[in-house]
Amino acid sequence: MSEMGLSRRKFCQLAGTGLLAASRLARAQSHSGSTLTAREVVARIKKNVGVPWHTPTADEFKIGDPDAPITGITTTFMSTLDLLERSIVAGNNFVITHEPTFWSAADVVSDVRDDPLYEYKVNFVLKNKIVVWRFHDHWHAHRPDGIFTGWNKTMGWENYAVPAANPFSHEYVIPETSLEELARDMQTKLQTRSMRLVGDPKLRVTKLAHAGHYIQQCMQALPNVDALIVFECREWEAAEYVRDAIASGQKKALIQLPHEGGEEAGMDECARWLRTFVNEVPIKFIPSGDPFWMLA
Amino acid sequence: MITSQQLIEQIQKNVGVPWQSQRSDGFSDGILFGSSETTISGIVTTFTPTLDVLRKAFNSGKNTIICREAPTYSRGERAPLFWRNGPAPSKELLDNDPVWRAKQEFISKNNLVIIRLFDNWDARQKDGQLRGLSRALGWDTFHLARGTGEDTYDPRNVYFRLPTTSLNSFAEGIKKKLNVHGVRVIGKPDSSASKVALTHGLLLVADAERILREPDVDVIVTGDAVEWEAAPYFQDMVAAGKAKGLILLGDEASEEPGSGEMAEWLKGFVTEVPIEWIPAGEPFWVLS
Numbered sequence: 001m002s003e004m005g006l007s008r009r010k011f012c013q014l015a016g017t018g019l020l021a022a023s024r025l026a027r028a029q030s031h032s033g034s035t036l037t038a039r040e041v042v043a044r045i046k047k048n049v050g051v052p053w054h055t056p057t058a059d060e061f062k063i064g065d066p067d068a069p070i071t072g073i074t075t076t077f078m079s080t081l082d083l084l085e086r087s088i089v090a091g092n093n094f095v096i097t098h099e100p101t102f103w104s105a106a107d108v109v110s111d112v113r114d115d116p117l118y119e120y121k122v123n124f125v126l127k128n129k130i131v132v133w134r135f136h137d138h139w140h141a142h143r144p145d146g147i148f149t150g151w152n153k154t155m156g157w158e159n160y161a162v163p164a165a166n167p168f169s170h171e172y173v174i175p176e177t178s179l180e181e182l183a184r185d186m187q188t189k190l191q192t193r194s195m196r197l198v199g200d201p202k203l204r205v206t207k208l209a210h211a212g213h214y215i216q217q218c219m220q221a222l223p224n225v226d227a228l229i230v231f232e233c234r235e236w237e238a239a240e241y242v243r244d245a246i247a248s249g250q251k252k253a254l255i256q257l258p259h260e261g262g263e264e265a266g267m268d269e270c271a272r273w274l275r276t277f278v279n280e281v282p283i284k285f286i287p288s289g290d291p292f293w294m295l296a
Numbered sequence: 297m298i299t300s301q302q303l304i305e306q307i308q309k310n311v312g313v314p315w316q317s318q319r320s321d322g323f324s325d326g327i328l329f330g331s332s333e334t335t336i337s338g339i340v341t342t343f344t345p346t347l348d349v350l351r352k353a354f355n356s357g358k359n360t361i362i363c364r365e366a367p368t369y370s371r372g373e374r375a376p377l378f379w380r381n382g383p384a385p386s387k388e389l390l391d392n393d394p395v396w397r398a399k400q401e402f403i404s405k406n407n408l409v410i411i412r413l414f415d416n417w418d419a420r421q422k423d424g425q426l427r428g429l430s431r432a433l434g435w436d437t438f439h440l441a442r443g444t445g446e447d448t449y450d451p452r453n454v455y456f457r458l459p460t461t462s463l464n465s466f467a468e469g470i471k472k473k474l475n476v477h478g479v480r481v482i483g484k485p486d487s488s489a490s491k492v493a494l495t496h497g498l499l500l501v502a503d504a505e506r507i508l509r510e511p512d513v514d515v516i517v518t519g520d521a522v523e524w525e526a527a528p529y530f531q532d533m534v535a536a537g538k539a540k541g542l543i544l545l546g547d548e549a550s551e552e553p554g555s556g557e558m559a560e561w562l563k564g565f566v567t568e569v570p571i572e573w574i575p576a577g578e579p580f581w582v583l584s
Contacts, residue, residue: 082532099524105379117536201581216385219385236365236370250396256580291527294478295464
């Protein structure tokens with residue numbers, strides 16, 4: 001099914017029959033008088049995040065008019081075209097995204113300016129009066145790290161986290177289980193489809209650590225745990241490292257999540273947090289979802 | 297008799313392009329571990345020298361391993377490349393790491409020689425990685441540059457036309473043929489696939505843009521994609537109706553057949569010792 005095509009068609013039909021205008025009117029009335037802008041929301045975020053605002057930072061407006069009144073806020077992992085479409089259907093034109101909009105860490109527009117896809121996405125955003133702001137660096141810098149707070153809640157692991165001096169160390173002691181059972185539980189709770197594993201499915205695991213995306217963290221964390229959790233890590237780093245650990249006789253495993261599976265839940269937490277100081281407009285967490293599907 | 301240094305010289309003489317001794321952002325091609333004076337007893341080519349591959353090489357009487365990826369879990373970047381991968385582990389971290397130490401001891405105890413051949417192999421006029429993958433898939437006859445007088449496996453000739461099928465069936469066929477488990481797909485399973493671009497390794501956005509300038513490409517098949525770069529780029533391409541699918545085989549699965557090609561190529565000018573391709577194999581399994 002052409003999700004985009006269908007919903008765009010639906011959008012046009014609604015607009016044609018005036019239903020969309022009516023629903024917009026209803027929303028405007030239900031939040032009558034709100035002139036809240038994206039810029040004002042960001043000012044409140046800066047005031048509430050609890051750490052000094054650093055520059056340069058990725059946490060900036062990426063596109064849209066920050067000074068126009070907003071209809072509602074969507075928090076998400078990735079501001080894909082599909083997500084922006086779903087945000088508009090939900091009535092929210094302010095999107096707070098953890099990851100980039102224009103396919104590079106710093107949203108470098110000069111690299112993609114001549115790409116027809118860039119033009120398509122920009123036109124879609126402007127036509128629908130969307131504003132996109134990225135919330136990455138300072139949500140991680142929040143104490144505790146907002147992304148891991150959300151992940152722990154979604155997994156139900158708040159009480160299993162090991163207090164650590166290093167804020168980038170996220171270790172857990174969970175009730176003993178097998179690698180395969182743990183992976184199934186994680187797949188269900190994180191609603192992920194593209195998890196990949198290294199290690200004996202029957203391996204007993206109780207100590208785990210997030211090792212981020214890179215080999216250095218893997219090397220620092222593996223000696224203390226039964227299994228590492230990475231959310232996107234190049235194959236020649238974590239996967240090869242853990243399989244050599246196993247070949248050398250260690251009882252270890254790797255759970256490789258998609259990047260989304262490690263961080264999307266943190267934007268659900270972001271929505272909960274925003275509601276404590278933004279009440280003029282609705283706030284909804286809309287998952288951008290696992291980008292990949294796998295074959296049965 | 298041939299030494300590791302003589303082998304390197306043979307490779308340099310036959311590679312057909314000026315030898316690049318050091319790429320600015322990574323390890324150099326050449327001997328990473330072992331002595332240049334070691335007498336070679338046999339050669340193993342592989343995607344990555346895992347401890348398992350090293351044991352198999354040693355057990356088959358071959359002391360020299362020619363690999364694409366380095367044995368130390370890193371591409372050795374001097375400066376991180378946009379954090380697509382991590383910086384190389386520090387010497388201190390690596391020297392004290394029990395996993396690396398076990399592998400390093402196996403290498404030194406058995407006087408193995410580890411030779412990296414990546415950048416110069418890729419600089420050749422013929423893309424050996426692509427040819428290997430295409431032949432492993434059985435796609436030689438579907439190559440669109442076949443019979444055009446051009447060298448079929450010029451690195452720019454990445455387009456194939458296969459019998460039309462759904463994206464799901466198409467990906468299923470690849471998975472079975474290569475016997476790989478962790479195939480990841482972006483796109484609608486029932487969209488039709490016929491014209492395909494086949495590449496290998498890590499696909500960047502600039503690569504995808506260049507490849508998709510060719511009209512009517514339904515699907516790109518490659519190794520991996522950065523999940524804040526080419527992966528969402530493709531999600532957006534699909535949402536905008538501009539392309540149908542991206543199939544990620546995994547790095548090892550997409551690059552390993554190229555090591556088979558390399559073994560065949562080496563046999564053309566190294567006749568003193570046995571040469572064998574030992575696949576490292578896919579590192580992952582997935583839930584059924």
